[in-house]
Amino acid sequence: MAAAVDSVNFLVAEISKSVETYQEALTILGAYFVCQKAVKTLVHFCEVTRVHFLPRLPLRKRDLVAEFGKWAVVTGSTDGIGKAYAQELASHGVNIILISRSQDKLRRVAKDIETNFKVLTKIIQADFSQGSDIYPDIERQLQGLQVGILVNNVGAMDIPQYFLNMKSDRLWQLININIGAATLMTKIILPQMVDRKRGVVVNISAAASIHPNPQLAVYHACKSYMDFFTRALQYEYKSKGVIFQSLMPSYVATKMTDFKDGPHQSSLMIPSACLYARHAVSTLGRSTQTTGYWPHTLLMWFMYQIPENLWMWSVSIINSALRRQVMNKRRRRASRVQTPS
Numbered sequence: 001m002a003a004a005v006d007s008v009n010f011l012v013a014e015i016s017k018s019v020e021t022y023q024e025a026l027t028i029l030g031a032y033f034v035c036q037k038a039v040k041t042l043v044h045f046c047e048v049t050r051v052h053f054l055p056r057l058p059l060r061k062r063d064l065v066a067e068f069g070k071w072a073v074v075t076g077s078t079d080g081i082g083k084a085y086a087q088e089l090a091s092h093g094v095n096i097i098l099i100s101r102s103q104d105k106l107r108r109v110a111k112d113i114e115t116n117f118k119v120l121t122k123i124i125q126a127d128f129s130q131g132s133d134i135y136p137d138i139e140r141q142l143q144g145l146q147v148g149i150l151v152n153n154v155g156a157m158d159i160p161q162y163f164l165n166m167k168s169d170r171l172w173q174l175i176n177i178n179i180g181a182a183t184l185m186t187k188i189i190l191p192q193m194v195d196r197k198r199g200v201v202v203n204i205s206a207a208a209s210i211h212p213n214p215q216l217a218v219y220h221a222c223k224s225y226m227d228f229f230t231r232a233l234q235y236e237y238k239s240k241g242v243i244f245q246s247l248m249p250s251y252v253a254t255k256m257t258d259f260k261d262g263p264h265q266s267s268l269m270i271p272s273a274c275l276y277a278r279h280a281v282s283t284l285g286r287s288t289q290t291t292g293y294w295p296h297t298l299l300m301w302f303m304y305q306i307p308e309n310l311w312m313w314s315v316s317i318i319n320s321a322l323r324r325q326v327m328n329k330r331r332r333r334a335s336r337v338q339t340p341s
Helices: 002-058 080-092 103-117 132-143 166-198 216-239 273-282 296-303 309-338
Strands: 071-075 095-100 121-125 147-152 199-204 241-247
Touching: 002 199, 071 241, 080 103, 080 147, 080 273, 095 103, 095 132, 103 121, 103 166, 121 132, 132 241, 166 199, 166 216, 166 241, 199 216, 216 241
Parallel strands: 071 095, 071 147, 095 121, 147 199, 199 241
Antiparallel strands: none
16 A cells, blocks of 8 residues: 555656646746747837837938939829828929829929929829820930939729729729839839939838738739839849838828718828828838838737738728718719709
């Protein structure tokens, strides 16, 4: 009996030793992961500070002309982010080439920039939805100009809807505008940047493009293309002195993202185009992939934590609600038009 008890005691002692060993191993492993997370958080915080806050300290204003060149090309530059980005570059003394569809809007924006910022402007009328035929004329009109900054901003987004409800012609327009324009404008302007060994190409992607987006499938797929295209070219041409930046904003208060009646409402998370542009321009040359605006960086980090299936379920509900808002808005407008004053 005593021998049996001794055997049990011995077994319990050995098991206890094993448990203690496992506990120690798990403690060490847990400490390692906690330290790893702490270091990653610290590094992320330092990066956000370097990209978004240090450039905005009241120090000497950057000379973008000396850094990149005399002229900047901004596509889709008569409204929203494009217009605000062009104005912000002009405030740094950069001459602006405005490319957009409406001749009247181009003239008004150009006059406003020349009056307020005392820089030169040039306007080029082009409808990017029309495909490849427009680019030889754009290239001809850009000859002889030292373009140091290219902002591929032009974009188009329809209301949320199911893929089969979209017409084939509209699909081609979305691809031409959201993919073709940036690809071919980069092809036109990049050679002179490589020759001078300086320049920056900013391609506007979207923060939400990190996940698929049901009912906005084509638009967000195009924005994913922009991000991958930009990051690949950054790798190809960083040794040539040319910077590529993937700019990935979340919602900005512009006409393209306004699905409600009334004026565009801005807030901390949904800034005005002018506020967003000020922050985004300050990141030029400091980050090759950024939201351009620190609250959007926090939002993008949160998006990364959401499982893809949960994300798609959530945005499907949101996009359905947005579609109903747009349809109600259109019905109210039609009713006001039909009602005699």
